[in-house]
Amino acid sequence: MRLLTHNMLASNIKGVTNGFPLRIEPEKIIEKPVDFNPDFLKNMFSKIDWKALADASKIMGYAELPDEVPEQTVVESDEFLRKFHHALLEVHLEEGALVCPETGRRFPVNKGIPNMLLHEDEV
Amino acid sequence: MKLKQLESLLGNLQQFQNPKIELEQYPTGAHIASRMLYTAENSYDDISGKVVADFGCGCGTLSLAATLLDAEHVIGIDVDDESLEIASVNADELEVELELIQSEIKNLQWRGQIVDTVVMNPPFGTRKKGADMEFLSVALKVASQAVYSLHKTTTREHIKRAALRDYNASSAEVICELRYDLPKLYKFHKKKDVDIAVDLWRFVPKAKQES
Numbered sequence: 001m002r003l004l005t006h007n008m009l010a011s012n013i014k015g016v017t018n019g020f021p022l023r024i025e026p027e028k029i030i031e032k033p034v035d036f037n038p039d040f041l042k043n044m045f046s047k048i049d050w051k052a053l054a055d056a057s058k059i060m061g062y063a064e065l066p067d068e069v070p071e072q073t074v075v076e077s078d079e080f081l082r083k084f085h086h087a088l089l090e091v092h093l094e095e096g097a098l099v100c101p102e103t104g105r106r107f108p109v110n111k112g113i114p115n116m117l118l119h120e121d122e123v
Numbered sequence: 124m125k126l127k128q129l130e131s132l133l134g135n136l137q138q139f140q141n142p143k144i145e146l147e148q149y150p151t152g153a154h155i156a157s158r159m160l161y162t163a164e165n166s167y168d169d170i171s172g173k174v175v176a177d178f179g180c181g182c183g184t185l186s187l188a189a190t191l192l193d194a195e196h197v198i199g200i201d202v203d204d205e206s207l208e209i210a211s212v213n214a215d216e217l218e219v220e221l222e223l224i225q226s227e228i229k230n231l232q233w234r235g236q237i238v239d240t241v242v243m244n245p246p247f248g249t250r251k252k253g254a255d256m257e258f259l260s261v262a263l264k265v266a267s268q269a270v271y272s273l274h275k276t277t278t279r280e281h282i283k284r285a286a287l288r289d290y291n292a293s294s295a296e297v298i299c300e301l302r303y304d305l306p307k308l309y310k311f312h313k314k315k316d317v318d319i320a321v322d323l324w325r326f327v328p329k330a331k332q333e334s
Contacts, residue, residue: 004174004196004237005222012232020234034220040172040195047237089196113207116226123230 001093001112003056007048009114011100011107013122018102021052024059025106028095041081044088057087129191130157136213138182139206146203147246147254151184151273155301159271159323160188160242162298167325169240169269170194176265178228178243178258183210183221185242190219198222198238200231228261236331241266244273256285263290263328270328276300276320286326293329297322 011019054065064083066074074080098107098114105122108115133153142148164170171193177186180199187210189197199221201207207223214221224231245258255274262270263286270292274282279297286292303321 001224002196002222005198005224008234008237009224010232010234012226012230019232032220037172037195044174044237047235049234111208111211113204113211113223113225115204116224116231117202118227118230 001109001114002089003053003060003091004044004048004088005114006056006093006098007053007088009098009116011102011105012116012118013100013103013105014118016100016102019100021049021056021101022098022107023101024056024093025097025099026060026093026095027097028093029060030092030094031090032092034089036082036085038078038081041084041088042075045075045084048088053087057091060087060091060093062087062091124191126157126161129161129188130154132191132217133157133184133188136182136184136187136216137209138184139209141205143203145251147248147251148181148203148206149244150182151244152304153184155244155273155303155321155323156184156188158299158301159273160185160192162323163240163242163269163271163325164192166298167269169271173239173268174198174237175240175242176200176238178241178262179245180210180223181206181244183213183223185244186210186221187213187217187219189240189242190214190221191217194240196222198224200224200226200228202227229257231261233265236267238265239268241270241272243271247275259286259326260290263292263326266328267331268327270324270326272324272326273301273303273321274324276322279322282322282324286324291329292326294325294327296325298325299323 138150186199241262246254248255
């Protein structure tokens with residue numbers, strides 16, 4: 001699971017009002033290189049929840065992203081975009097869990113696939 | 124990539140080993156899948172460089188067609204772990220990146236407007252009434268650009284009315300009519316193969332406020 005996917009997933013348990021971001025419990029992290037597409041990244045930047053991405057990236061062992069939302073001039077730079085690219089698309093949570101920030105319910109991640117299925121009483 | 128090449132790559136994918144009738148698991152044929160995604164890309168520019176979600180992805184045929192047409196980030200969602208496992212093997216086989224999530228479509232919580240395009244071959248709702256409409260309603264909430272979906276031709280008027288009136292679509296058009304070749308998968312199928320008419324739809328969601 002890429003951090004881009006993490007950035008768009010929220011806890012889906014009934015009654016939870018603030019289910020984002022899911023806390024990551026990493027057990028196994030892998031990296032898979034993909035082609036660098038600056039136009040995609042610039043467009044994606046405005047849609048990302050920055051704090052969630054920077055925090056998740058740190059937990060996943062990649063601490064190169066700034067904590068604060070970067071200025072537009074920085075966002076245009078190749079140096080920044082390459083780091084953003086790496087954190088967003090190349091770092092994968094292979095094994096571990098996603099934890100609902102409100103209830104502490106764990107959603108396991110096996111072979112890179114988060115299991116977001118709910119129990120009957122959570123729907 | 125040429126249409127023929129896409130169809131032939133998709134034709135080699137592994138499909139359901141033990142299809143589950145309650146989930147209406149029918150493979151999306153390479154013929155239909157390739158035409159669906161090829162049209163989305165070449166006529167509407169909705170795939171390459173985009174974020175694409177595949178609802179009820181099964182063994183990943185539509186998802187993988189999207190990755191082969193250079194979608195930047197593709198997410199396949201399905202409730203069934205056996206299907207997801209096959210989808211994952213298929214992605215490895217093609218050496219492409221595919222994100223997979225195990226979830227019911229109706230229960231997944233999405234943040235923001237990150238998904239551009241939703242592609243799906245939903246359950247037609249013959250076993251569980253309304254399953255197709257449930258998928259469509261969620262797809263039109265999640266996609267910011269377009270939704271491509273297959274529905275039985277016999278339900279055309281109903282689909283159009285519901286999409287425009289209830290599900291927030293600004294347009295709903297049938298791009299083409301296809302023959303869906305259903306192989307004899309289940310015991311209750313009496314004939315050897317059935318051919319049913321399905322519509323390939325393109326829906327455009329109304330522009331949304333940033334959430």
